[in-house]
Amino acid sequence: MSGLFTLIDEVAFAPLKQRLAQRLLAEADPRGVVALTHQKLADDVGGVREVVSRILAQWAEAGLIELRRGAVEIVE
Incomplete structure (x- = not known):
């Protein structure tokens, strides 16, 4: 339940660019590759x-x- 409240808080208050950057960094493998589609x-x-x-x-x-x-792929 706390995970749902965290997600709602992030969507409501954090800018989309910030949420996207955080997601890319969290999902990146050691080479900096994120194997997720844009969708x-x-x-x-x-x-x-x-x-x-x-x-x-x-x-x-x-x-x-x-x-x-x-x-x-995260380059920099």
Whole structure:
């Protein structure tokens, strides 16, 4: 039950970019690869896939991540 309240608190008060960054860091393997689709990431952070994809594309353009099919690699 406390996990549900934590999720509600995060979705209600933490910005989507912050929730997405935290999720990527939490799910990354030792090489920095997150094997999740944009849809799964959106579901996990309480966002819409299109918005999550747009944020990820901005981060990829800035050189922070590399996008792959079904995965995201954290570069920096």
